[in-house]
Amino acid sequence: MSNAANLALFDTKAGNLRLTTYDSNGIGAATAAERAIAAGADLILGPLLAEDVRALAPVARRAKVPVIAFSNDASVAGNGVYIMGVTPAGAIDRVVRHVRGKGAARFGALVPSGLYGQRAAQAMQASVRAAGGQMVGLETYNRTPLAARGAAATLNRRGTFDAVLIGDGGTMVTALAPAVEAGPTLLGTELWANDRTLGRTPRLRGALYAAPPEARFQQLVTRYKARYGKTPYRLGSFGYDAMLLVARAARSWPTGRPFPMRMLTDRDGFAGVDGVFRFGSDGVVERALEVRQVTAAGTAVVSPAAASFGN
Template sequence: MMTQSVRRFPASLLAAMLALPIGLAACQSGNEGEGTLGAVAGDATAAQAAQAAPPAQSASGPAKASESLGKGPVKVAMILPLSAGGAAGDRGRKIRDAAALAMADLGNDLITLNVEDTGGDDARARTLTTGALASGAKLVIGPSEPGAVRQLGSVSGSNRPLVLALADNYAGAPGVYSVRLNEADSAAAGAAAIAAKGARKFVLFMAEGEAGKATEKRVANSLSIYGASLAVALPFGPSTGGSEKAVADMQALVGDPQAIVVAGGSANPAPLVAALRAKGMLGKDVSLVGSNRWLEHGIDDPTLQGAYIATLDSAEIGPIAERFRKTYNYEPDVNVAYGYDTVALAAGIASALGPKGFTKKVIESPTGFRGSTGVFRFREDGAGERAMPFFRVDKGKLKLVEKSTSGF
């Protein structure tokens, strides 16, 4: 079986943590006696969400520079690029709308969510985040600006709130947790899925620098679950001499891998995969595993045919999708899931444990949480780990192989 079994959630959090979206789904489906978690479902919830907080620009009007949602005793700060242009602003507004929906569903009486707009400016993101850290907030959700997030790991203080960071390709730091799926988790889950099928000897091509080291560690840990291991891990990037040299280096060290994982960060994987094929390293008995970052370059290159990728399905975000469409009249994506799940987590902790529940011990629960994107958990080093669908590249598209796999 590729799919990892998921242990039960702590009893003290079961009624209020991220099982809540699952409960809402049960309520919507009309299953009496299931999901009785006190949440309002269906059109009533959608109407409540719309009344509780007007949608941001992506729905029906301009984003607000600052707004407060809910009236609960626990303060939570959310820092987003609401008025930024392009993809950053679109992403921020979707997260805000999902947060408002989660507040209406779960959080209005438990937390007060203060939403601040960075405008996509890194300096303003740092200023707002610093202010949130000193404001008495128990949790900070965001920012999404990479520079601002990276600096948070160096901020000390015993009273500093925990941070659920929303930056892309962020590895995490103690107390500053990576919410978005990153390459290390994607590669680890994909490798674990292949190891579950029997492969034992793996090669990893990874990004240069600290990101690559993080990927190597995560992949090695995931393989150990199945008794598999990395025969060699090779950095791959501009300073390593290109695809041909990378493949030659691999051949000098190992000649018969059962699986090759290519997780090269921002590098286009196609030239490396082409070099592997040219040297006969991708025979029918050798599995090729990619990562979510392959999607940045597209997967329509025939060279990538047959590769496996573990990644989130942006078209499948659980039971909140239909209610989100009805509330805001546009299509949800994975950003909506991140926005909803982070606020749901905050509301769940506030409900089960109160203000004193916002601790590393709770956030880093090894059993994890269930959200609209599936099961996830946070590690002590700030990295996020997720269960996710497992796909095979078929004629430039992702074809589902397994509904869920994980590297933990």
């Protein structure tokens, strides 16, 4: 992410900005933040992990230095902390609204036990309710194939569904999908976005999930490889887009003045590698996501991301 942020700084030619990297490994996120602020940092980009955001947030708040973190955990946002990660709630809401618009009315969900599953379940219930659909059944499971298939069998007995969310990723998805009875469209979360093997499972072909648009990221990959000689991690786009945002702010950010935090909640949002995004007053990112359909060969976009917010 550091390389991607530096590439954005180079691309924007923002000469009034200076980016310094502090490695929190070994010293901890809070100490890294203290050192950055002592050196004059007016804004902190990162970290990625929620526990690191929690550690440095009090340090940044005391110094009145805003944080743009790369986490997708909404619980760490707010009071000067903004998160850029694709949240389960955002991804689930986008795909639910898409299938509801196509006529789906009866929804089900399979989610793992634990914090992520709880958040996925809450997001699914809220999205279905907001879209005017009906939540017919929701089952949780311990993350073993046997328990997951048992939960799917229980869900199948709840009634008929138009769409069923599988709120999990990796091998659990391929274990669960064949256990869901034929008929309902399967829905996924942001965890599916970088899995290129989903289409190997026949029951997953035709499944839908939401993710940031990919076209501009591939352009970033080309420029990144030309400069650094390697392919960036997919999350590198967060570093690039965060730096683009800062470069935009720098146009009206007088030297020696605090970072203009009010611009972070601009309702028009910002255009980046991952499409348009904006922050709510709670510090949680809202993103314009595309809807992809799983195919035998990979994925196909069935609903492009919006180019702007309708406000």
